[in-house]
Amino acid sequence: MSSQKIVSVGIDLGTTCCYVACIEDGNEPKILLMNNEDYLPSWISLSNVKNGLGVIIGEAAKNNIHSHCVGYDSKRLVGRKVDEIMDWEKRLWSFEVVEKYGMSALSIYNPLTEENEVFVAEEVSGFLVRKLMDIVKGTQSNPIIEGVVVTVPVNFSDSQRLATERAVRLAGVKDVNIINEPSATILLYQNEFHIKEGNRVVVIDFGGGTLDVCCCVIQKDGIKVLSNGGNQNLGGNDFDRVISDIIKQKMIELYVVDNEDYWERTEKDTKEQANIKSKRLALLKKESERVKIELSMQDNVDINLENLIDSDNEIVYNISISQDEFQKGCDEVEIMKCFTNCINDVLNRAKFNENNVDLVIPVGGSCMIPFVREKISKLFSSTKLADPRFNCRTSVARGAALKASNKTQIKNLNLYETVPFNIGFEISGGKLDPFIKAGDKLPHSSIKKFLPEKKNQTFVIYSIYRGMSSYIENDEFVDSVTIKGIPENNSKIEMTVKCQVNRNGIVNIEIYQDGKNYKDKIDYQVSLQSIFIGLINRYAKIILKRRTVKATVTKPFLCIEFIEFEETDTILFWEVIENMIKSMYNEDRKNDIKETTASERLKRNRIIYSIHLLEDILGELGYSFKHQTIKRKNGQIALEFVVGIFYDNSVVMMEEGIVKKGGELNQYFMKLLKTTQFVVITKDNTEVQTIINT
Numbered sequence: 032m033s034s035q036k037i038v039s040v041g042i043d044l045g046t047t048c049c050y051v052a053c054i055e056d057g058n059e060p061k062i063l064l065m066n067n068e069d070y071l072p073s074w075i076s077l078s079n080v081k082n083g084l085g086v087i088i089g090e091a092a093k094n095n096i097h098s099h100c101v102g103y104d105s106k107r108l109v110g111r112k113v114d115e116i117m118d119w120e121k122r123l124w125s126f127e128v129v130e131k132y133g134m135s136a137l138s139i140y141n142p143l144t145e146e147n148e149v150f151v152a153e154e155v156s157g158f159l160v161r162k163l164m165d166i167v168k169g170t171q172s173n174p175i176i177e178g179v180v181v182t183v184p185v186n187f188s189d190s191q192r193l194a195t196e197r198a199v200r201l202a203g204v205k206d207v208n209i210i211n212e213p214s215a216t217i218l219l220y221q222n223e224f225h226i227k228e229g230n231r232v233v234v235i236d237f238g239g240g241t242l243d244v245c246c247c248v249i250q251k252d253g254i255k256v257l258s259n260g261g262n263q264n265l266g267g268n269d270f271d272r273v274i275s276d277i278i279k280q281k282m283i284e285l286y287v288v289d290n291e292d293y294w295e296r297t298e299k300d301t302k303e304q305a306n307i308k309s310k311r312l313a314l315l316k317k318e319s320e321r322v323k324i325e326l327s328m329q330d331n332v333d334i335n336l337e338n339l340i341d342s343d344n345e346i347v348y349n350i351s352i353s354q355d356e357f358q359k360g361c362d363e364v365e366i367m368k369c370f371t372n373c374i375n376d377v378l379n380r381a382k383f384n385e386n387n388v389d390l391v392i393p394v395g396g397s398c399m400i401p402f403v404r405e406k407i408s409k410l411f412s413s414t415k416l417a418d419p420r421f422n423c424r425t426s427v428a429r430g431a432a433l434k435a436s437n438k439t440q441i442k443n444l445n446l447y448e449t450v451p452f453n454i455g456f457e458i459s460g461g462k463l464d465p466f467i468k469a470g471d472k473l474p475h476s477s478i479k480k481f482l483p484e485k486k487n488q489t490f491v492i493y494s495i496y497r498g499m500s501s502y503i504e505n506d507e508f509v510d511s512v513t514i515k516g517i518p519e520n521n522s523k524i525e526m527t528v529k530c531q532v533n534r535n536g537i538v539n540i541e542i543y544q545d546g547k548n549y550k551d552k553i554d555y556q557v558s559l560q561s562i563f564i565g566l567i568n569r570y571a572k573i574i575l576k577r578r579t580v581k582a583t584v585t586k587p588f589l590c591i592e593f594i595e596f597e598e599t600d601t602i603l604f605w606e607v608i609e610n611m612i613k614s615m616y617n618e619d620r621k622n623d624i625k626e627t628t629a630s631e632r633l634k635r636n637r638i639i640y641s642i643h644l645l646e647d648i649l650g651e652l653g654y655s656f657k658h659q660t661i662k663r664k665n666g667q668i669a670l671e672f673v674v675g676i677f678y679d680n681s682v683v684m685m686e687e688g689i690v691k692k693g694g695e696l697n698q699y700f701m702k703l704l705k706t707t708q709f710v711v712i713t714k715d716n717t718e719v720q721t722i723i724n725t
Contacts, residue, residue: 035172035174035175036056036171036172037055037174038053038054038055038171038174038175038177039053039054039176039178039179039432039436040052040164040167040178040179040180040432041054041060041179041180041182041427041429041432041433041434041435042179042199042431043182043215043425043431044073044159044182044195044198045106045238045239045240046073046104046107046238046239046240046241046267046268047238047239047240047268047396048071048073048239049070049071049072049163050062050425050427051164051166051167052425052428052429052431053170053171054435054436060429060430060432061429062425062429063166063170064170065089066090068090069425070424071089071163072089072090072092072093073104073105073159073239074089074090074092074101074102075092075103075139075158075159076088076092076095077140077141077143077148078095078100078101080142086158088158088159088162093317097310098125098309098314099125099140099306099309099313100141101139101313102126102137104120104124104240104268105152106152106239106240108128108136109152109153110187110192110194110195111134111191112133112134112135113128113129113130115135116128117264120268120272122294122295123271123272123312123315123316124312125309125311125313125316126309127147131149131150131151132151132603132606133606133607133611133613134151134194134606135152136150137150137152140306145302151603152194152198153194153201153603154198154201156194156195157201159198160198160201160202161202161203163202164204177435178206178208179206179208179435180207180208180209180215180431180435181199181431182211182212182427182428182431183209183211183212184211184212184241184243184263185213185244185260185261186260186262186263187536188509189538192209192535192536196535200592200593200709201593205709206707206708209534209536210434211243212243212427213234213236214259215426215428215429215430215433215434216234216426216427217232217234217245217254217392217430217446218430218434218446219426219429219430219433220232220392220430221254222433223421224421226249226390228249228250228251229248229249230248230390231246231247231248231381231383231388231389232246232388232389232391232392233245233374233378233383233388233390233391233392234247234391234392235374235394236395237266237370237394237395237396237398238266238267238395238397239266239268239396240263240267241265242261242263242265242266242370242373242397244260244261244374244377244378245258245377246377246383252445253446254446254447255449256449257380257381257383257449257470258380258381258449258470259451260373260376260451260452261373262369262373265366265369265373266395266397267320267323267395269361269366270357270366270400271316271319271323272319273366274322274357275315275316276360277352277360278315278319278339279294281350282336282348282350293311294312294315296308296309310341311341314338315339318339322334322352324399326352326354326400326401327401330354331353331354332352333349333351334349334350335348336349354401354402367406370406371406376499380469385410385412389415390417391411391417392417392421392423392426393417395423396424447472448472448534449470449471450470450471450473450536451536452497452506452507453465453468453497454467454495454496454530455467455496455497456493456495456496456528457494461502461504462503463500463501463502463503463506466479466528466530467530471532474532474534475531476529476530476531477529477530478528478530479528479530480525480526480527481525481526482525482526491526493540494508494510495508495509495510495540496508497538555672556638556639556672557587557589557697558690558693558694558696559642559672560589560641560697561589561694561696561697561700562676562684562693562723563642563645563646563648563649564591564645564696564712564719565692565696565719565723566723567594567648567649568712568715568719568720569720570596570652571596572593572594572711572713573593573595573711573712574593574595574709574710574711574712575589575591575700575703575704575709575710575712576590576605576708576709577590577710587701588638589697591641592604592605592709604644608637608640608641608644609637611640612637642673646673649676653678653679654676654677654678655677655678656673656675656676656677658672658673673689674686674689676689684723692722696719699719699722700712
């Protein structure tokens, strides 16, 4: 019987297609094949759900004749709110973009229910990762997976990075590291071609949905990233849009269709009309992508419009699109101007220029477009372009696998990544006061001390932003932290703010005063939460995430990431809670409730809403509850909490048991989380149920 192989996995979770690479027992990274192709299209289809065959993933989904049942481009949506998505993209996608749990989601027609089914973007990405991991396990004969690294664009925000982590965990991967896509490429290139010490290198990763630029220098002990940045709204999809617009215009000019209403969905459309238009848009999307790719190899591409219309007209319409038409259309929407500006911005921050750069590595399908390649050669020099033997298409996944393995043929091949943006507080005048600066090495932490601005000030609000502008109006909001309970005589009280950016680029903020972390002590509610988790675990798998907790907190509130009843029935618990309380906060502000009051309610309601949601889930499972209320002097209810749990009219647990067993469960969960970021509590976990039942 052969021994299991130790495998490290790298995943390039792309907008239009995905790649997965493996390293077996320390060998060189190799791309795994999927149906004789080295990539997996980032598409899913629900067309076979009606036949009991589940979700179709990859090439079969993309080529499915039921185009109104497909979803794709989840990377453009992941971790973003609906109003952050470009309107032109919403119009071009064959699926509808809707809100679920406060985030962008894909509404896809399900023929089984004859209704649209809504998936948050990370659920779609989770389908893709699960497929890729199945390919790894199938190809490598049930291997021991040593490490998994997934790549993301440099410009991905905290919410997008966290959503990517959730997608990977939805696929069953417990531990995952994230690195920036250009960093994976330079790591692989150095491993294969041994760049000279002191050389300055620029990586330009222009993929299906994003543009990333990275400037780094080769040092004796590894690769140091000096600056990085990008544009997550610029990529191959923008080129597809230009071609789609050209095709539409030519079809209208030839009277093949009357106007753009042929594709545009409206609220007045019937379900059948909406499905027909979704199919037309999916066909247009695929044809535009085909034309774009072929224009990288030839001057003109012919299009048979019969493939794009659902008319029985016997007349066959053909059109062609030339390189010149394509480039002119791109210039009209300033794609290349945005491309050039982004590169120059990152170069300037690293103090790089066309003369002192030694090597340029273009990566991604959009770099294959002739006028993009020509622009790169003009910005630098064609003599500085990467060695033609280097496979740029698969470099990101192979570099990620190399990072996962940490075993290379070069000693001391380390990758020193840096913070891409300034991170700081809003100060007077709408300015940004950075306490972590772009270029600081990852992981990074910074501590600052502040005194309250005014005497007798009992609360402080810290608003955190990231970006390269000195003014917050041009930067990205990260989070807002409100602390309260500051003594009125506060002239000598210092507030300590600790900001950490971890290896995955995710920001965490903590605020203390005299060693006290401003977190409420809610022992009973935490015990109740732990009991609820234990009861739900009888029916579902639960994923918990470690939170930063001070030693003074005896019973920490638990962060529930997912509750998974079945593969297709997953509650993104923490995301639901965060969006509920933020929605309430926004509503408070609209109703002119003071900022301080709204912020205090946000913090308090995170706990309350979490317990209420767990209670609702148990209610659906057949449980009932006895409540106790605390009232204010005016008779209004100030607090309501569970003091008894029942099932089928029988007592499950009362207040004393909730305190005792809930405390034991909380300690057990925290013990599991002590050495790892995430813990998967398998369905009907023996240890958990033993604590509840004894």
